[in-house]
Amino acid sequence: xxxxxxxxxxxxxxxxxxxxxxxxEVAARTLASPGSTLKPFTLAALLEGGxxxxxxxLVCSRPLRIAGQSLDCTHVQxxxxxxxxxxxxxxxxxxxxxxxRLLDARDLAEALRRAGLASPSGLADGEAAGSVRIxxxxxxxxxxxxxxxxxxxxxxxxxxxxxxxxxxxxxxxQGALAPVFAGLEAATEYxxxxxxxxxxxxxxxxxxxxxxxxxxWTHAWFVGYAPADQPEVAVVVFLExxxxxxxxxxxxxxxxxxxxxxxxxx
Numbered sequence: 704x705x706x707x708x709x710x711x712x713x714x715x716x717x718x719x720x721x722x723x724x725x726x727x728e729v730a731a732r733t734l735a736s737p738g739s740t741l742k743p744f745t746l747a748a749l750l751e752g753g754x755x756x757x758x759x760x761l762v763c764s765r766p767l768r769i770a771g772q773s774l775d776c777t778h779v780q781x782x783x784x785x786x787x788x789x790x791x792x793x794x795x796x797x798x799x800x801x802x803x804r805l806l807d808a809r810d811l812a813e814a815l816r817r818a819g820l821a822s823p824s825g826l827a828d829g830e831a832a833g834s835v836r837i838x839x840x841x842x843x844x845x846x847x848x849x850x851x852x853x854x855x856x857x858x859x860x861x862x863x864x865x866x867x868x869x870x871x872x873x874x875x876x877q878g879a880l881a882p883v884f885a886g887l888e889a890a891t892e893y894x895x896x897x898x899x900x901x902x903x904x905x906x907x908x909x910x911x912x913x914x915x916x917x918x919x920w921t922h923a924w925f926v927g928y929a930p931a932d933q934p935e936v937a938v939v940v941f942l943e944x945x946x947x948x949x950x951x952x953x954x955x956x957x958x959x960x961x962x963x964x965x966x967x968x969x
Contacts, residue, residue, distance in 0.1 A: 704954065709923075709942035710858055713958060714826070716869045716934045721826050723958075730858040730941065731827035734834075737820070737861055738913030738947065739794045739895075740924045741850030743868065743883050745803060746791055748814035750879040754805040757882050760784035763797045770842040774800070774849065778895070791886025792894030794910065796849055803848025808838040811847060815854060819867065824859040833860050851913060862939035865908075865926045869934035872907070888931045899925055899952040901960035907931040908938075908955065910947030920944050925951035929959050936962055 704711060710729040713722040724730065749755045762784045767774045778793035790798035803811070812835050815821075821833035833856040838844035846852035856864075871877065872884050887907035890896040900906045908927015915922055923945030928934040938958050940951040 707942055708944065709940070711938070711940045711954065711958060712826075712858060712862055713936055713938050713962065714862060714866060716866055716873075716928060716937055719826075719863070719866060722936065727827050728829075730862075730939070731830045733857055733941065734831050734855040735915070735922050735941070736852070736913040737850045737854060737856050738911030738922070738924055739850055740861060740909045740911035740926050740947075741815070741820070741854060742791055742794065742799055743887060743909060744815055744818045744820070744864070745799055745806075745811070745848045745850075746787055746883050746886065747818075747880055748806055748811055749802055750787070750882060751814075752806065752810060755787060755802055757787060759802070760786050761790075761798050761801060763795050765797065767797050767800055769800060769845050772846070772851070774851070787882040788886045788889055791883065791909070792889035792892070794890070794895045799848050800845045803845050804841060806844065806848065808844050811844060812837045812853075815847075819864040820854060820856040820860055822860055822863075824857075824863040826859050826863075830859060831857055833857055850911060858939045858941040861924075861926055862937060865928060865939070866937045869928040869937050872928070872932070872934055887927065891927070891931075895948045896925065896927065896952050898948065899927060899955040899959070901956045901963060904929055904959055904963045905931040906955075906959055907934070910952055912947045915943070921946060923947045923951040925955040927955065929962070935966075
């Protein structure tokens with residue numbers, strides 16, 4: 704993190720105990736849009752609400768414009784339809800914008816609140832409280848489903864939301880959420896989060912790139928947990944300037960690698 708503005712935090716999944724942090728006060732008090740790190744929770748709302756299934760597919764048209772914003776997909780181009788797992792792995796804006804329209808605005812907002820995105824984590828004093836708005840129209844709902852509008856969260860709150868996902872991943876029989884976990888694992892295997900996975904450790908997680916409030920630059924996120932199938936630690940990296948896949952993910956890889964070395968006694 705030398706020379707970078709931001710924060711990184713590691714917690715133990717089972718207990719929620721703080722294991723390591725860099726600038727914990729920044730993680731506790733910074734409010735920002737989560738960008739695509741929110742997509743697992745949108746996908747969970749769609750699956751649990753019966754709006755889509757694992758077999759649901761959609762051909763990505765790539766160009767995407769919502770409320771004057773250009774949100775074109777940047778993932779590898781494919782003529783094959785994407786399913787929920789691939790959509791999360793590739794962070795397909797088109798899939799989440801189109802399928803997000805199936806959700807009721809109040810149901811979407813409530814699902815994001817239940818995930819803990821607006822709740823203090825309890826890991827630090829003086830935590831800021833995040834917010835989740837109920838979208839007022841179709842375009843606001845699409846932007847909220849993408850993590851680009853309507854939601855502000857702290858790095859600590861987002862970390863603890865992923866910790867809850869990690870706890871659910873450890874349970875036998877994940878039911879409707881199985882595509883969420885598969886998508887997070889695919890993201891680091893072949894999707895946007897590949898640079899977060901160190902040698903010898905399977906990581907599950909999601910990158911995010913979100914406009915800063917001033918609109919002049921973007922914040923970079925990575926949030927995830929490891930080992931992917933039996934999570935022991937969860938990590939958040941937030942950079943005040945940068946992009947999730949190219950800037951935040953490599954820092955997360957270094958953190959996961961250091962944890963793996965410690966765990967192995969090296």
